[in-house]
Amino acid sequence: xxxxxGSEAAPTKNPTTVERRSERxxxxxxxxxxPARLVFEAWTKADLFRKWWVPRSYGLTLLSCEMDVRVGxxxxxxxxxxxxxMEFFGKYREVTPHSRLVWTNEEGDGGTTxxxxxxxxxxxxxxxxxxxxxPSKEALDADSGSTGAMPESLDQLDELLVSLRSTTTK
Amino acid sequence: xxxWAQANFDVSFGALSDATRxxxxxxxxxxxxxxxxxxxxxHMTLTGMKKHVGVLEQAGLxxxxxxxxxxxxxxxxxxxxxxxxxxxxxxxxxxARFDELDKVVETLKRKERGDGRAKRK
Numbered sequence: 001x002x003x004x005x006g007s008e009a010a011p012t013k014n015p016t017t018v019e020r021r022s023e024r025x026x027x028x029x030x031x032x033x034x035p036a037r038l039v040f041e042a043w044t045k046a047d048l049f050r051k052w053w054v055p056r057s058y059g060l061t062l063l064s065c066e067m068d069v070r071v072g073x074x075x076x077x078x079x080x081x082x083x084x085x086m087e088f089f090g091k092y093r094e095v096t097p098h099s100r101l102v103w104t105n106e107e108g109d110g111g112t113t114x115x116x117x118x119x120x121x122x123x124x125x126x127x128x129x130x131x132x133x134x135p136s137k138e139a140l141d142a143d144s145g146s147t148g149a150m151p152e153s154l155d156q157l158d159e160l161l162v163s164l165r166s167t168t169t170k
Numbered sequence: 171x172x173x174w175a176q177a178n179f180d181v182s183f184g185a186l187s188d189a190t191r192x193x194x195x196x197x198x199x200x201x202x203x204x205x206x207x208x209x210x211x212x213h214m215t216l217t218g219m220k221k222h223v224g225v226l227e228q229a230g231l232x233x234x235x236x237x238x239x240x241x242x243x244x245x246x247x248x249x250x251x252x253x254x255x256x257x258x259x260x261x262x263x264x265x266a267r268f269d270e271l272d273k274v275v276e277t278l279k280r281k282e283r284g285d286g287r288a289k290r291k
Contacts, residue, residue, distance in 0.1 A: 051273075053267060
């Protein structure tokens with residue numbers, strides 16, 4: 001156990017990939033240097049979650065973070081950015097310890113986006129695959145920007161981009 | 171590149187954090203419009219709408235052109251021309267996020283090892 005510590009002391013950063021799988025799906029993949037149970041813990045305990053969900057360099061402050069991680073339980077994140085505040089909230093649909101989380105993003109008015117995260121442990125490391133599934137392409141087009149937090153604000157860019165493309169390629 | 175993307179993200183994020191501005195973008199997605207028309211549509215003063223359009227313009231999301239006395243707004247494509255570019259910004263967010271997650275997990279691992287040594291279960 002101890003001889004392994006040397007190589008683990010300076011873990012290398014693994015690549016992160018993002019792929020648009022369809023009009024409705026976006027997939028993020030990354031290997032995290034730790035066992036699935038710890039990654040799951042970092043994802044489900046609010047005090048740990050808030051340490052990493054908002055990267056320091058992004059100029060955002062997470063004002064509050066409430067998470068009731070069980071099926072039917074809710075979460076609510078409140079961010080401030082410059083002079084505005086945003087809230088993002090939803091419910092956990094599936095909670096399978098150490099392997100799978102599914103939650104809804106309900107702040108948008110164009111329908112509910114569902115996020116599924118799976119954790120697959122391989123040799124002490126964990127492959128994390130996160131899939132955002134939009135309710136429909138139509139909802140995505142119509143809802144030009146309300147679905148949420150950091151990724152969700154990027155969803156806004158995404159939605160915008162889709163509508164940009166549909167207007168520029170007419 | 172990284173700094174550019176983050177600065178860009180920051181400006182875009184600010185621009186999109188307002189419901190009216192999102193509405194304006196949606197509106198412009200359907201067709202170009204003058205500031206006057208937008209102000210009417212969103213029940214707002216001309217000055218108020220000019221401010222919103224200014225923010226969107228700075229973020230590269232909107233461009234404006236003055237012809238005679240009318241300033242026409244249309245969707246700008248400066249920053250968001252390519253989906254690849256957007257994907258890259260999104261990827262950088264997740265990459266930064268996962269880098270932080272790695273640190274949290276590393277701390278948990280150390281803690282566990284410490285506990286393990288103390289308890290020798």
